[in-house]
Amino acid sequence: MIKPMNRPTLLLRDVVKTYLVGTETVRALDGVSLDIARNEYVAIMGPSGSGKSTLMNVIGCLDVPTSGTYELEGERVAAMSQAQLAEIRNRRIGFVFQTFNLLARADILHNVELPLIYGGVARQERRHRAEQALVRVGLADRMKHKPNELSGGQRQRVAIARALVFEPSIILADEPTGNLDTKTGDEIMAMLDDLHDGGQTIILVTHEEYIAEHAQRTIRLRDGVIESDTGAYAGAASPASETASVGAGEVPGVAAMAAGATPA
Amino acid sequence: MKWRIPLDLRESVAIAIGAIRANKARGTLTTLGIIIGIVAVVLTMTAANGLRNKFRESFSAVGSDVLYVSRMPWVVMNDFFTFRNRPNIDLDEAQRLEVRLRGRAIVNPSMDTGRDVKFSSETMEGVRIIGTTEKQAVISSALPDNGRHLMAFDVNSRRNVCVIGSDVKDGLFGSVNPINKKMKIGRTTFRVIGVMEKQGGSFMGGPNFDRQIYIPITSFVKAFGGRHRREDVNIAVKAPSQEAMSNLEYEVIGEMRQIRGLRPTEPDNFSINKLDTLVGTFNNMMGVVLLVGLIVTSISLFVGAVGVMNIMFVSVTERTREIGVRKAIGATQRSILAQFLCESSAICLMGGLIGIVLATILTAVVNAAVMPASVSWPIVFVAVAVSIGVGIAAGVAPAYRGAKLDPIESLRYE
Incomplete structure (x- = not known):
């Protein structure tokens, strides 16, 4: 038996994502298998066109794979409806974007409350939790400010608070320092490091080596396949061996899926 | 989920x-x-x-349980010529209808004309003068708010008395109390015995019940032409209840046809008017x-x-x-x-x-x-x-x- 601690939070098997560009089919992801355990700190790297954005979209449930299996905390995502995907994004995933993506008209407290609103959390509790999240990122004194009254670093902290507020399974940070100067970027990374130390699972998409160094594990993509994986998680390096090591009994049907979905 | x-x-x-x-x-x-x-x-x-x-x-005075027998329908669209050769309804016919309907309905004949009216130096032109009986008070819900209505002895003794509408009072008398004042209707002098309550004025060019004067029908004949066959009487017939209206209408048509000796093939040469017609x-x-x-x-x-x-x-x-x-x-x-x-x-x-x-x-x-x-x-x-x-x-x-x-x-x- 594998201890619950080691059970993968996120599990991808032979994930293929194709796009139709004109008449040509582009395989953005060409059979990606990957396990990420709870409290892992993973950097996904790769040149543009390597499929890392697509991988991030799939992991973030903004997109569903063309084929293959994706399970998030044991729930199979591929077959989910739009509404179910929305709920997964709402509760299980915290997005941090390169461009912050805060709502300009709303004050930051409201911005942080937003996932809770969509999650149907009652007003009182929602306010309380949003305030807690803002306290956590050190913006307790700015709650009534609009995003444009804050610096870039502060805005990204608001975005982190918004990502955190529903206590998601994963924080998915897409180039979180891309729009920040080095010093502010370092502050943000320090904050992510702290979150990781506090038990949070973090997936970081970046093309900066020094940013990736914050992570414990680096996955490099090229042409839609995993080129290398420093693989902190046991057995994740090769799909075949890892299927065995995870244990088919633990995640029923995965072995069969993996065996059945042979890449073309 | x-x-x-x-x-x-x-x-x-x-x-x-x-x-x-x-x-x-x-x-x-x-x-x-x-x-x-x-x-x-x-x-x-x-x-x-x-x-x-x-x-x-405007039409509250026209009770919904009253029907009117008249020469012409109230609302004439484009069939005016079919009605214009109808004979007038005269007082005699009204009397006979009253006799025939006795115990079934209240019948009140009335005649009207337009006349200029005068009091001291004030004149109002073309006021509707209605000759009617004491039963007017039963037919219409409107009551005098000053003085009294026409009574049987006014009618029987052909007294030259009148009950004026509120617009007439305002127009002729202003702030003067009109009761017992003498005024001219046409060329005849009448004494004001009552002023009707306000009834809401004219509706879209229709009759203005406030700009009219009630006088005894007998005095009306005396003053404005009771010449035989030239009088045009409207007969108001008040049903005992709202429900009796539709039956009463057929009864009245039947009685009128008999009074006029119409053969079954002949069309009615009178019209039955009621509030419903106006409502339509x-x-x-x-x-x-x-x-x-x-x-x-x-x-x-x-x-x-x-x-x-x-x-x-x-x-x-x-x-x-x-x-x-x-x-x-x-x-x-x-x-x-x-x-x-x-x-x-x-x-x-x-x-x-x-x-x-x-x-x-x-x-x-x-x-x-x-x-x-x-x-x-x-x-x-x-x-x-x-x-x-x-x-x-x-x-x-x-x-x-x-x-x-x-x-x-x-x-x-x-």
């Missing part, structure tokens, strides 16, 4: 208000069509209400008012809705990225849909409220100048409902587009 309320309504409304506030000028301009539409809605309904009230007020005509008129109102309303609301739809498409496009962000953090398609529907409804509601205010002002003007009219709560309610409805209708297509946006594409949108 359990079903959740996509987004609480208050939140959608808050977003909508925020969005509108951010684009005040645009929102206001967009609502112009809605404003005009709602003004049209409110004015149409207010006009219809006003007409209905005015109608009721009134409803036709209302129909026209409502139709015109409906057309104006629909056109302006349609134009307004297209404007709102257009602005909503702009709004959705402008906020593509926002939609992407909202979706990334958990907004469902339904909540995005609700958000934009709320926004378009709020725009239309704003237009609607402005429209209601404008219409209320216009109504106040109409009330002061043309006819009694007021905007009632049900009308406001309808106007609000219509504007929200138009908002939803106008918002569906843009909101649907927003809801269906691909989150990945939207997040990439600059």
Whole structure:
């Protein structure tokens, strides 16, 4: 038996994502298998066109794979409806974007409350939790400010608070320092490091080596396949061996899926 | 997965208000069509209400349990020539009808004419002079609010006394108490014995019950022509109850045909008039008012809705990225849909409220100048409902587009 601690939070098997560009089919992801355990700190790297954005979209449930299996905390995502995907994004995933993506008209407290609103959390509790999240990122004194009254670093902290507020399974940070100067970027990374130390699972998409160094594990993509994986998680390096090591009994049907979905 | 309320309504409304506030000028301009539409809605309904009230007020004197036997129908459309050769109804026929209906209904003959009336130096032209009996008080619900009504002895002894309408009192006597004053009706002198209560004036050029004078029918014949066969009597027949009206109508027709000796093949050469006839005509008129109102309303609301739809498409496009962000953090398609529907409804509601205010002002003007009219709560309610409805209708297509946006594409949108 594998201890619950080691059970993968996120599990991808032979994930293929194709796009139709004109008449040509582009395989953005060409059979990606990957396990990420709870409290892992993973950097996904790769040149543009390597499929890392697509991988991030799939992991973030903004997109569903063309084929293959994706399970998030044991729930199979591929077959989910739009509404179910929305709920997964709402509760299980915290997005941090390169461009912050805060709502300009709303004050930051409201911005942080937003996932809770969509999650149907009652007003009182929602306010309380949003305030807690803002306290956590050190913006307790700015709650009534609009995003444009804050610096870039502060805005990204608001975005982190918004990502955190529903206590998601994963924080998915897409180039979180891309729009920040080095010093502010370092502050943000320090904050992510702290979150990781506090038990949070973090997936970081970046093309900066020094940013990736914050992570414990680096996955490099090229042409839609995993080129290398420093693989902190046991057995994740090769799909075949890892299927065995995870244990088919633990995640029923995965072995069969993996065996059945042979890449073309 | 359990079903959740996509987004609480208050939140959608808050977003909508925020969005509108951010684009005040645009929102206001967009609502112009809605404003005009709602003004049209409110004015149409207010006009219809006003007409209905005015109608009721003006014809309250014509009891709904009374039918009138007259030479002509009250409402003559384009068949005037079929009626003009009918014989007048004379007092003799009225008397015979009264005898025949005794115990079944109250019968009151009356005759009328137009005459100039005079008191000291004041003259009123073309006042309706009605010769009637003491039974007028039973036929009509209107009562004198000063002095007394005609009584049997006035009629029997052909006294030259009169009961004047409130407009006549105002026009001739002003602040003078008219009771027991002598006035001229035509060339004959009459003594005022009573002043009728106000009955609401004329309805759309119809009879004005306030601008008339009751005199005994006997005195009427004496003064204004009781020449044989030239008199034209209207016979009012009051049914004992509302329910007896329809039977009474057939009875009266039957009795009149007998009195006149009509053969079965001959058509009636008299008409039965009743309030229902007027109600029918009134409803036709209302129909026209409502139709015109409906057309104006629909056109302006349609134009307004297209404007709102257009602005909503702009709004959705402008906020593509926002939609992407909202979706990334958990907004469902339904909540995005609700958000934009709320926004378009709020725009239309704003237009609607402005429209209601404008219409209320216009109504106040109409009330002061043309006819009694007021905007009632049900009308406001309808106007609000219509504007929200138009908002939803106008918002569906843009909101649907927003809801269906691909989150990945939207997040990439600059």
